[in-house]
Amino acid sequence: MDKKEMKIYTSEEVCEYLNKPGLKKTEQAKFLREGFRCFGAGERGMGGLSRTAKFIPESIHIIVSPVACQRHCDFDLKINGYTDGVYSIFLSEQEIVGGKVVEVLKKEILNLLQTLSPQPKVITITVTCIDGLIRSDYAGLEQMLMKEYGIRFGVVEMFPILADNKIKHTDQFPHMVYGRIKADPEKPKKKLINLIGKIDLVDPTTDFYTVLGKAGYEVREIRQCQTLEEFDEMGEACLNVVLSYFNLHAAKMMETKYKIPYFFWNQHMDFETIRSNYEELERILECSLSIEPYYQQAKEKAEEARRLAKGKTFAVSQRLDYIPVKAACDLAAVGFDIVSVFVDKIDRKDLKYYEWMKENSPHTKIYLAPDISMRTYMQSPESVDFAVGGIPALKNVENLRTLNLPEEPYDFTTYCRVMDKLIEQLKCEEKRDVPDIISAEESVFARQWKDYPKGVV
Amino acid sequence: MARIFQSLGSLAGDYSGAASVLHDMDGMIIFCDAGACMGGFVFGEDPKGGKAERRIFTASLREKQVVMGIDKKLKQDAVRTYRDVGGAFIALVGTPVSAVIGSDLEGIGKEICKKLYDERITEKQMKSIAVKTNGLDCYDVGQEKAYQALADAFIDEHTSALADVNVIGATPIDMWDYNQITDCIHLLKEAGAKAPIVWGANGGIQEISSASKVKLNIAVSVSGIKTVKELYKKYGTPYLIGYPLGKKQTTEWKEKVCQMLRGEVIECKKASKNVGKEKKRALIIYEQVTACALRDLLREEFDYGIVDVASFFKMDKSLKEENDFHIKDEEKFQTFLKEQEKYDLIIADPFCFSMISYEPEKKIMLPHIAVSASIYANQSPNIFGEKASLYFQKILREGK
Numbered sequence: 001m002d003k004k005e006m007k008i009y010t011s012e013e014v015c016e017y018l019n020k021p022g023l024k025k026t027e028q029a030k031f032l033r034e035g036f037r038c039f040g041a042g043e044r045g046m047g048g049l050s051r052t053a054k055f056i057p058e059s060i061h062i063i064v065s066p067v068a069c070q071r072h073c074d075f076d077l078k079i080n081g082y083t084d085g086v087y088s089i090f091l092s093e094q095e096i097v098g099g100k101v102v103e104v105l106k107k108e109i110l111n112l113l114q115t116l117s118p119q120p121k122v123i124t125i126t127v128t129c130i131d132g133l134i135r136s137d138y139a140g141l142e143q144m145l146m147k148e149y150g151i152r153f154g155v156v157e158m159f160p161i162l163a164d165n166k167i168k169h170t171d172q173f174p175h176m177v178y179g180r181i182k183a184d185p186e187k188p189k190k191k192l193i194n195l196i197g198k199i200d201l202v203d204p205t206t207d208f209y210t211v212l213g214k215a216g217y218e219v220r221e222i223r224q225c226q227t228l229e230e231f232d233e234m235g236e237a238c239l240n241v242v243l244s245y246f247n248l249h250a251a252k253m254m255e256t257k258y259k260i261p262y263f264f265w266n267q268h269m270d271f272e273t274i275r276s277n278y279e280e281l282e283r284i285l286e287c288s289l290s291i292e293p294y295y296q297q298a299k300e301k302a303e304e305a306r307r308l309a310k311g312k313t314f315a316v317s318q319r320l321d322y323i324p325v326k327a328a329c330d331l332a333a334v335g336f337d338i339v340s341v342f343v344d345k346i347d348r349k350d351l352k353y354y355e356w357m358k359e360n361s362p363h364t365k366i367y368l369a370p371d372i373s374m375r376t377y378m379q380s381p382e383s384v385d386f387a388v389g390g391i392p393a394l395k396n397v398e399n400l401r402t403l404n405l406p407e408e409p410y411d412f413t414t415y416c417r418v419m420d421k422l423i424e425q426l427k428c429e430e431k432r433d434v435p436d437i438i439s440a441e442e443s444v445f446a447r448q449w450k451d452y453p454k455g456v457v
Numbered sequence: 458m459a460r461i462f463q464s465l466g467s468l469a470g471d472y473s474g475a476a477s478v479l480h481d482m483d484g485m486i487i488f489c490d491a492g493a494c495m496g497g498f499v500f501g502e503d504p505k506g507g508k509a510e511r512r513i514f515t516a517s518l519r520e521k522q523v524v525m526g527i528d529k530k531l532k533q534d535a536v537r538t539y540r541d542v543g544g545a546f547i548a549l550v551g552t553p554v555s556a557v558i559g560s561d562l563e564g565i566g567k568e569i570c571k572k573l574y575d576e577r578i579t580e581k582q583m584k585s586i587a588v589k590t591n592g593l594d595c596y597d598v599g600q601e602k603a604y605q606a607l608a609d610a611f612i613d614e615h616t617s618a619l620a621d622v623n624v625i626g627a628t629p630i631d632m633w634d635y636n637q638i639t640d641c642i643h644l645l646k647e648a649g650a651k652a653p654i655v656w657g658a659n660g661g662i663q664e665i666s667s668a669s670k671v672k673l674n675i676a677v678s679v680s681g682i683k684t685v686k687e688l689y690k691k692y693g694t695p696y697l698i699g700y701p702l703g704k705k706q707t708t709e710w711k712e713k714v715c716q717m718l719r720g721e722v723i724e725c726k727k728a729s730k731n732v733g734k735e736k737k738r739a740l741i742i743y744e745q746v747t748a749c750a751l752r753d754l755l756r757e758e759f760d761y762g763i764v765d766v767a768s769f770f771k772m773d774k775s776l777k778e779e780n781d782f783h784i785k786d787e788e789k790f791q792t793f794l795k796e797q798e799k800y801d802l803i804i805a806d807p808f809c810f811s812m813i814s815y816e817p818e819k820k821i822m823l824p825h826i827a828v829s830a831s832i833y834a835n836q837s838p839n840i841f842g843e844k845a846s847l848y849f850q851k852i853l854r855e856g857k
Binding site: 034035036037062066067068069070071072073074075078083086087088089090091092093096104107108111112128129130132133134158159160161162163164165372373375376444445446447448449450451452453454455456457 | 460461462463467468469470471472473481483487490491492493494497501504505506514515516517518519520521523534535537538540541542552553554557558591592593594595619620629632634635636637638639642646651652653654655658659660661663664808811830834835837838839840844847848
């Protein structure tokens with residue numbers, strides 16, 4: 001295939017496409033994925049949905065689905081240490097076809113409650129695509145549990161089939177979780193700030209906690225709540241700081257239901273943006289926050305990373321927990337030479353980042369990563385020194401090194417941690433002292449997971 | 458709590474089983490799903506990696522297509538994709554979504570092949586197969602369906618013989634890696650086989666097409682049993698169920714294969730049975746064919762008197778002993794455990810031990826991808842053939 005036919009663009013082309021209304025279908029097609037999704041799907045996994053439900057204290061969680069769907073949630077829960085209070089019900093064809101899902105669940109919950117001491121205060125369930133199609137009605141069960149047992153009930157919908165809808169399942173699950181809070185919206189608000197949408201583990205030692213603590217505010221994340229009372233107290237907070245788009249829907253619900261205003265923290269891997277976020281927070285809270293020493297530290301870290309990255313080229317993956325083109329902007333702003341960005345789709349909401357790239361890093365190419373043409377590209381890819389996150393299309397690039405990034409930073413401390421990780425990996429490259437993956441012990445019992453050649457006997 | 462699982466929450470689904478059979482067969486495999494089903498298989502149950510090169514795709518179905526019909530988009534994407542990746546056949550794998558909306562996978566497959574031919578993308582009309590999995594069953598059922606579909610679509614009585622022995626049921630999900638397959642092929646050659654073929658490993662659809670001409674079919678996991686029986690009914694091909702673990706079994710199995718290749722009719726009898734209540738007791742929770750070979754090994758070489766087998770997956774009557782247990786729900790399994798005298802040894806996947814309410818004298822973790830996915834895939838020993846004696850001797854006698 002001619003490289004011209006591949007879905008590779010300049011940021012200028014992307015901006016032109018996103019800015020131009022009324023494009024013909026043929027013109028649009030150039031920027032859309034063709035064929036089946038290349039390099040797999042479901043890379044990020046969806047098990048996190050069940051895990052988030054399990055963050056609710058004093059709750060149990062039941063996965064109600066076909067046996068095959070359970071794998072996603074169950075593994076995520078196990079790997080992350082959530083093994084207590086997690087149950088599974090494997091649905092049968094008869095139950096699904098016969099519309100008996102709710103009946104089976106009710107029976108099992110009632111039986112289960114007889115065996116549990118103490119009783120859970122909240123029961124959440126995860127349902128999957130099949131329930132999205134048959135649409136079981138859990139309202140009766142919810143009412144019964146509340147009326148007879150005082151137990152709150154919620155449903156996590158793991159519906160990848162709705163992934164392109166306006167309100168996605170990934171928007172719905174935080175809505176469900178925070179919607180279990182019981183609070184009087186008219187009660188005076190406490191000097192409590194909820195931090196919602198954070199994926200990494202709770203760390204109350206970062207500057208966000210420290211500077212707000214000094215200003216007299218307590219910061220709370222759902223995972224810090226040990227009891228349902230503490231969880232309900234989140235409904236008395238004076239502000240929700242929202243870190244991810246996934247949680248915006250929930251924040252809007254909390255604004256209506258509990259009268260808690262929200263501030264969308266413009267999360268970036270960029271210390272200047274972090275500073276402007278704090279400035280906005282100072283305005284909202286009408287107080288002063290002492291961030292200067294943290295800001296200076298972050299600035300120094302960025303300078304060190306810039307020095308180490310000099311003369312190297314970088315490709316940014318679509319598999320990060322970041323928006324890739326946003327991550328590319330942030331890294332380019334630090335001084336990294338970003339030659340390629342692999343995106344999942346060309347999305348209008350990312351236009352501001354493409355425009356920034358057009359102005360500040362015009363040589364960066366944008367690759368539509370899941371397009372089938374990337375398999376052809378993989379045969380003769382362009383050279384690059386580092387891939388930020390794994391990029392299958394660059395698999396055959398010689399001497400390519402992969403840099404891994406933790407969760408997108410939100411304050412100066414988490415920013416410094418990301419920079420530290422980058423610095424550590426870049427330094428390893430500099431010294432060329434990264435050990436190769438240690439080969440498995442040669443053993444008579446060893447495994448080799450590779451293909452056997454066809455026709456060879 | 459008959460239906461609720463507390464300790465063990467997940468097992469490989471039927472579509473993963475189907476994919477594990479098909480994905481080494483040189484076809485283009487399409488999961489009729491939204492993305493997560495295929496993602497679950499590729500990232501959880503395929504220990505080989507190399508995801509980038511595989512011809513395995515998701516139809517990425519969305520609500521709109523499900524409501525309006527999946528055919529059009531599926532065909533369009535399949536044709537566009539095939540142009541880039543090729544493949545010897547098209548396989549459509551069913552999921553809960555395609556099952557609920559009642560997609561005609563067979564029809565769609567045929568239409569894709571016709572379109573490819575009409576558009577001159579293929580020189581002749583290719584074959585397609587539809588594996589009607591629905592996510593409601595475990596991997597073994599999906600594998601069985603995939604083997605059946607392959608046999609129905611590709612075996613051609615007019616093809617000349619390319620193999621003399623077919624091994625069916627050796628997939629990564631049941632821990633058949635390159636080394637174990639190599640060991641199996643070597644042993645079969647030692648037994649006199651000239652061209653042993655392991656379906657999915659060295660056997661692609663070309664080799665499968667001549668399956669009616671082989672002298673012997675061997676099912677090495679429970680999912681291969683139905684196919685070898687069908688092939689016996691259809692073509693009269695003799696079959697063997699099982700593979701050897703341990704020195705004694707290896708010698709006997711080799712001899713059995715040798716005799717069957719010579720066309721001798723051999724009497725299949727149980728290798729061993731539970732004896733001697735004063736002897737040690739063991740429980741093996743695993744896929745039935747492997748578990749039964751392990752059972753014989755423990756009885757024959759390690760002085761275990763009572764060895765019971767339990768499995769979450771299909772259990773063939775011919776291999777099942779009186780006290781063997783099919784784990785359909787956790788509560789009944791707990792009752793079963795309570796009813797038994799305490800086992801001295803339990804062999805199972807690491808994830809299964811959370812279901813055991815007591816600490817046996819000895820426990821041996823034998824990872825199974827169908828249970829714990831690829832997490833322990835490299836820690837699972839290849840104990841094919843005589844190696845099993847050495848491995849268990851190290852653990853049971855030398856305490857290593």
